[in-house]
Amino acid sequence: MQVIVPFDGETPKTRLDPVLDRRERRQFARTMLEDVLGAIRSAGGSPLVLSTTSLDIPETPVCVDDRDLSVAVNAQLRAGPGEVAVVMADLPLVTAATLERLFEREGDVVIAYGIGGGTNALVSRHPAFRVDYHEGSYHDHLANAREVDAEVSVVDSYRLSHDIDEPNDLVDVLLYGDGAAATWLRQHGFSVSSDTGRSTIQRPDPQKVD
Amino acid sequence: MQVIVPFDGETPKTRLDPVLDRRERRQFARTMLEDVLGAIRSAGGSPLVLSTTSLDIPETPVCVDDRDLSVAVNAQLRAGPGEVAVVMADLPLVTAATLERLFEREGDVVIAYGIGGGTNALVSRHPAFRVDYHEGSYHDHLANAREVDAEVSVVDSYRLSHDIDEPNDLVDVLLYGDGAAATWLRQHGFSVSSDTGRSTIQRPDPQKVD
Numbered sequence: 001m002q003v004i005v006p007f008d009g010e011t012p013k014t015r016l017d018p019v020l021d022r023r024e025r026r027q028f029a030r031t032m033l034e035d036v037l038g039a040i041r042s043a044g045g046s047p048l049v050l051s052t053t054s055l056d057i058p059e060t061p062v063c064v065d066d067r068d069l070s071v072a073v074n075a076q077l078r079a080g081p082g083e084v085a086v087v088m089a090d091l092p093l094v095t096a097a098t099l100e101r102l103f104e105r106e107g108d109v110v111i112a113y114g115i116g117g118g119t120n121a122l123v124s125r126h127p128a129f130r131v132d133y134h135e136g137s138y139h140d141h142l143a144n145a146r147e148v149d150a151e152v153s154v155v156d157s158y159r160l161s162h163d164i165d166e167p168n169d170l171v172d173v174l175l176y177g178d179g180a181a182a183t184w185l186r187q188h189g190f191s192v193s194s195d196t197g198r199s200t201i202q203r204p205d206p207q208k209v210d
Numbered sequence: 211m212q213v214i215v216p217f218d219g220e221t222p223k224t225r226l227d228p229v230l231d232r233r234e235r236r237q238f239a240r241t242m243l244e245d246v247l248g249a250i251r252s253a254g255g256s257p258l259v260l261s262t263t264s265l266d267i268p269e270t271p272v273c274v275d276d277r278d279l280s281v282a283v284n285a286q287l288r289a290g291p292g293e294v295a296v297v298m299a300d301l302p303l304v305t306a307a308t309l310e311r312l313f314e315r316e317g318d319v320v321i322a323y324g325i326g327g328g329t330n331a332l333v334s335r336h337p338a339f340r341v342d343y344h345e346g347s348y349h350d351h352l353a354n355a356r357e358v359d360a361e362v363s364v365v366d367s368y369r370l371s372h373d374i375d376e377p378n379d380l381v382d383v384l385l386y387g388d389g390a391a392a393t394w395l396r397q398h399g400f401s402v403s404s405d406t407g408r409s410t411i412q413r414p415d416p417q418k419v420d
Contacts, residue, residue, distance in 0.1 A: 098366060113368045116409045117385040117402070135404045136385070156308060158323045161368035175327040175346070192327070194345045199326045 001103050001123070003045040003085040004076050006069055007033055009053035013090065019167045019190075019203055028184055032092040032164060033057075035179035040087065042096035043103060049089075050076060074130045086131065087121045092173050092181035093159040094121075102160065107153030109145040112160035114138060121160050126150040170201045211313050211333070213255040213295040214286050216279055217243055219263035223300065229377045229400075229413060238394055242302040242374060243267075245389035250297065252306035253313060259299075260286060284340045296341065297331045302383050302391035303369040304331075312370065317363030319355040322370035324348060331370045336360040380411045 012029035013020070020028060033049070037060060040047045049055065049062045050072055056062075065072035073086055085103060087094070099121075102112060108126040111119060117136035128148040132140055145152045162172055164181075173182050174192050193202040222239035223230070230238060243259070247270060250257045259265065259272045260282055266272075275282035287294055295313060297304070309331075312322060318336040321329060327346035338358040342350055355362045372382055374391075383392050384402050403412040 101366075113386060115368075115372070116381055135409055136402070138385070156311075156369050157366050158325075158368045158371035159366050161371070162325070171326055175348070176323060192346070199345055 001045045001083055001085050002080055003040045003047050003087055004073060004080075005033065005036060005040070005047050005049050005087055005089050006073060007049050007051045007055070007089045009051045009055050013164070015165050016167060016170075019170070019201065024188065028181065029089070031180040031184040033089045035092040035177075035181050036087060036089050036094055038179065039094045039096050039099055043099035045085065045099065045103065048076070070131050070133045073133070077124060077130065082127070083123065083125045085121065085123045088163055090164045091120055091160060091162070092164060092177050092179055093162050095159060098157050098159045101157065102155050105153050105155055108150035109141070110153045110155060111138065111141055111145075112155040112157055114163060115161050118163065120163050121155075124150075167201055171199050174201070175199065211255045211293055211295055212290055213250045213257045213297055214283060214290075215243065215246060215250070215257050215259050215297055215299050216283060217259050217261045217265070217299045219261045219265050223374070225375050226377060226380075229380070229411065234398065238391065239299070241390040241394040243299045245302040245387075245391050246297060246299050246304055248389065249304045249306050249309055253309035255295065255309065255313065258286070280341050280343045283343070287334060287340065292337070293333065293335045295331065295333045298373055300374045301330055301370060301372070302374060302387050302389055303372050305369060308367050308369045311367065312365050315363050315365055318360035319351070320363045320365060321348065321351055321355075322365040322367055324373060325371050328373065330373050331365075334360075377411055381409050384411070385409065 013025045016025050037047050047060055049057060049060055051062055051064055052066045054064050077084055102110060102121055102123060109129050110123040112121040114120040117138050119137045119141050126148060129145055129150050142152055170185060170190060171192055174185055174190060189203045191202055193200050223235045226235050247257050257270055259267060259270055261272055261274055262276045264274050283296055312320060312331055312333060319339050320333040322331040324330040327348050329347045329351050336358060339355055339360050352362055380395060380400060381402055384395055399413045401412055403410050
């Protein structure tokens, strides 16, 4: 399956600013992308990175499109084959097994729950389905699918639900991740603190420069 | 399948204190319990509420045990049939379909990922497996299972991962829930705000009294 992976090559993950400087955010975003691309390939998918800036990724096609995310993804949906997946680049917990569940689920449109109401991953097999990414886009995507009479399925996956936007999202990467992103965090001093009721992230000496 | 549902009947959900007073926390905890019990029954399970205080729940056996959570659950595991599930009472997003996936998954011990490293739901089919609930208990439960040579499976479910401890956890109940807990929140003035990068909870007039 062709799998579009949108990626902000310029200023990714700005909400991680409290714990990562600009250069670190770019590095970390690349490690998450690496994890996602690896999982896609292991699940038998063919990734196509849809980046806002030019980007060199070994053995991976990159399409540069600096338009709004939804406009760029919809252009790909229009041009793509009859079956296309869109998987966000900030899902470092995804595994091949997770994506196989997504890819194999029947339905004209298959959507995975995202924490906070977003749409982290979907499959479209309907020529008229279009995306509109924003907060709470999950419910709007369900509505969009119904509007074009597409049959919708929903995938219930923790690993697909957990996108990385804010510092505390990193906790679960350390707890459940074993890929490039988890390794990068450990190498950069992050660990899990369990002093309060729920685990939190800590970094003794952030050395933020930006 | 027998399904143990631990419940704190006295001071549940203290970390929701910023948005709910004590009486409201008790009410809300009961609505979440109601949702969980309904999903268990719809999935063909037989719930047994394991409460710290006496509690009247229609047509549901309640066992009162005010000892430490792990001690109380382990007593049930020892006394129970060869196959027992433990599902936390603060999972208002669980559905029958989610629990069917949990119950049907093969393995001597089946564990669902919990956000922040906890263990929100498990199935034990191994006589020597014991629980030890605490933050980050997921990894310790995996280790416990391996110690007694139990074969472990893991269930990847967003709906089982999302337990309700802190105010922002309520966002997803409003977004994805359609049971008693979501209804209770709406009736008590909660709604989803989408002003920032991620949806947050808001309540115009909390009228907290405690």
